[in-house]
Amino acid sequence: MKRYxxxxxxxxxxxxxxxxxxxxxxxxxxxxxWTDLSMCSFWDTNYFFPCPRSQISSQPQWKPEEDYxxxxxxxxxxxxxxxxxxxxxxxxxxxxxxxxxxxxxxGLWYYVVTFARGxxxxxxxxxxxxxxxxxxxxxxxxxxxxxxK
Numbered sequence: 001m002k003r004y005x006x007x008x009x010x011x012x013x014x015x016x017x018x019x020x021x022x023x024x025x026x027x028x029x030x031x032x033x034w035t036d037l038s039m040c041s042f043w044d045t046n047y048f049f050p051c052p053r054s055q056i057s058s059q060p061q062w063k064p065e066e067d068y069x070x071x072x073x074x075x076x077x078x079x080x081x082x083x084x085x086x087x088x089x090x091x092x093x094x095x096x097x098x099x100x101x102x103x104x105x106x107g108l109w110y111y112v113v114t115f116a117r118g119x120x121x122x123x124x125x126x127x128x129x130x131x132x133x134x135x136x137x138x139x140x141x142x143x144x145x146x147x148x149k
Contacts (some may be wrong), residue, residue: 048144069135
């Protein structure tokens with residue numbers, strides 16, 4: 001009896017490990033012409049912000065000899081807030097938590113503005129909406145896991 005219990009435990013653990021590994025497989029194959037600028041989970045929905053590399057490379061660049069980026073952080077925040085309101089019109093109040101400068105895999109800079117929901121309390125896992133903003137003030141369209149395929 002103990003031997004059968006041991007075998008069931010081993011098989012169960014193997015199944016758990018397989019489920020964990022298979023959940024890490026990307027939803028879509030990597031496309032070299034696109035890059036994901038941000039991925040986040042916000043209130044039980046996964047959001048992805050893919051961007052064509054051509055769109056990133058055509059924006060104004062923050063050059064190393066310049067002290068300030070071409071787009072002021074407050075303008076990036078305003079653009080991201082407008083995009084957050086389009087993504088989730090059900091949210092009546094957004095809290096801006098962070099404005100980050102991030103470098104793309106091609107070496108060009110963009111902002112990521114992080115928001116939390118200000119109109120509802122959520123306990124447990126923290127949820128943040130991270131909206132990328134290019135240096136020309138454009139935001140990137142959000143896709144959910146369902147419509148990313």
